Amino acid sequence: MKFDKRTLRQRCSAHVREAIIAGSLEPGAHIVEMRLAEELNVSRGTLREALRPLEAEGLLVGDGKGHLSVRRMTAKEIAEVFQVRGALESLAASLLAARPDREAVAARLRDALMPLKDESLSFAAQIEADLGFHELICRLTGNATLTKSWRQLSGQIKMMIIAVGPARASARMRYADHAVIADAIASGDLDRVREVLAGHLNEFSLRYLDDAPLD
Amino acid sequence: MKFDKRTLRQRCSAHVREAIIAGSLEPGAHIVEMRLAEELNVSRGTLREALRPLEAEGLLVGDGKGHLSVRRMTAKEIAEVFQVRGALESLAASLLAARPDREAVAARLRDALMPLKDESLSFAAQIEADLGFHELICRLTGNATLTKSWRQLSGQIKMMIIAVGPARASARMRYADHAVIADAIASGDLDRVREVLAGHLNEFSLRYLDDAPLD
DNA sequence: TGGGGTAAAATTGTTGACAAAACTTGCATA
DNA sequence: TATGCAAGTTTTGTCAACAATTTTACCCCA
Incomplete structure (x- = not known):
């Protein structure tokens, strides 16, 4: 038996990253914090922290008005x-x-x-x-x-x-x-x-x- | 007159980044969220979001137990x-x-x-x-x-x-x-x-x- | 018909509180 | 002296509520 020692935030980050990479979160899709947080059974605060590194990684992009969406690459x-x-x-x-x-x-x-x-x-x-x-x-x-x-x-x-x-x-x-x-x-x-x-x-x-x- | 339209989080990020670069936050120094948040007059949640990108950038490093500290480069x-x-x-x-x-x-x-x-x-x-x-x-x-x-x-x-x-x-x-x-x-x-x-x-x-x- | 304004809804920004984990400190004991 | 235990403190993890902003829907009126 092996326990998952990672924090919720880290697991959220990993999960969303994989969803984006696998395409189940389609390019251009808007990230609605409330909905996604509910799906993952975490609070918005935790999810938001998990999203920040993905933004830095270029998987998510902000529109300048706070809304994040999955990056669509030309x-x-x-x-x-x-x-x-x-x-x-x-x-x-x-x-x-x-x-x-x-x-x-x-x-x-x-x-x-x-x-x-x-x-x-x-x-x-x-x-x-x-x-x-x-x-x-x-x-x-x-x-x-x-x-x-x-x-x-x-x-x-x-x-x-x-x-x-x-x-x-x-x-x-x-x-x-x-x-x-x-x-x-x-x-x-x-x-x-x-x-x-x-x-x-x-x-x-x-x-x-x-x-x-x-x- | 020009207003600063950036969110608190973005300004925190920028401020901490500059503090690290300028050396006023010394390499190896532990980041105590509560104390730093108080200094910047923001809540811990906002500060934590601001710190995440700095971690991705390699300016801060985690010790695996949640504690962040200013990176010390060899x-x-x-x-x-x-x-x-x-x-x-x-x-x-x-x-x-x-x-x-x-x-x-x-x-x-x-x-x-x-x-x-x-x-x-x-x-x-x-x-x-x-x-x-x-x-x-x-x-x-x-x-x-x-x-x-x-x-x-x-x-x-x-x-x-x-x-x-x-x-x-x-x-x-x-x-x-x-x-x-x-x-x-x-x-x-x-x-x-x-x-x-x-x-x-x-x-x-x-x-x-x-x-x-x-x- | 279309322009403009306003109320309502949806969404993000920010906060403070509580829970859990990690780190002291001091004492009891082998 | 070294070890282990336990209470207490500090610090991070997580959450739910409130505030501010943006978007939407709708109505009014020229």
């Missing part, structure tokens, strides 16, 4: 998030590739990819494995600020991967697509690392924006 | 922040240098540097001009996610610049040190941009870490 904004994500991961991967123990690092990265070898993996599990791999690249650098900055973006990234659906998203979450990144890090060739990573993220990004509705 | 963490900042600004500057209107962009950047030509500028104003220049690099890209990520770091950066004091910090906030960055962007030479920027931030970083006490 195609342009999606491309922007990928640019920043690319810069962060590029830094991370470069740092890893410059380390003397880069082979060991690459081994750990490959381990994280094992789930993706299973072709029948659920969409949700694919996303977890994929983003888990990319986050691990950041974490292994030991730079907590880097990891935190990456995490700030990860919610938005998950949200749009799920929004675009398995048909288009799954194609670029395969094992081989990620193994080349680990290989590049193991090689220690910084230019190659940056090139491979940029290519990976770029294809990914294009796949989302190709025929996505522009607004 | 030398290692300072170096890490500079690494991430470098990655973000490098992306931004590269984007600007690749634009057809890069000369116009460089001109706007140089404008922002004018205050630094005044040798008798106050320390606080120097910091504003310096960081304002770097933020402008991000803003001019038009990538809001990039700007937001950079802003998340700016509080921590200001905090440590002020903590280290004018003696060591002022040396690298001169006009010429920044003008070369604008020049590089105007040149359109991406490699040169990255090199100049990396050099600038690196010297800056070294200056803080040189004889800073390690913990």
